[in-house]
Amino acid sequence: MLSDLEAIKHQVLLISTDLPPSRAAIRTIGYLESVSAVEAASDADYQLAECDALLTLARNALAKGANAIVGLRKTHAHYDQPGSQWRVSRVIYSGTAVVVT
Structure with a gap:
């Protein structure tokens, strides 16, 4: 999954700011959100959940015609996981899908 994420980063720009430096957004596609399918109960699971959510978000952006996710x-x-003493986490990534120059 990590290699898939590295590969998709060459197709879609992932950035936490509103716009990438020296680029302009020529079309805003819209808000996207992705929740990890992995329930993380350990550090290793949490890293897997992060990759899962980010990869899904990037794939959704590409499918809608975006080449970047800003913000x-x-x-x-x-x-708490039902029937267990474990506390689990899900990772959520969100951003705005755009087309940049």
């Missing part, structure tokens, strides 16, 4: 944000939600 990229990461949040996470913690909750």
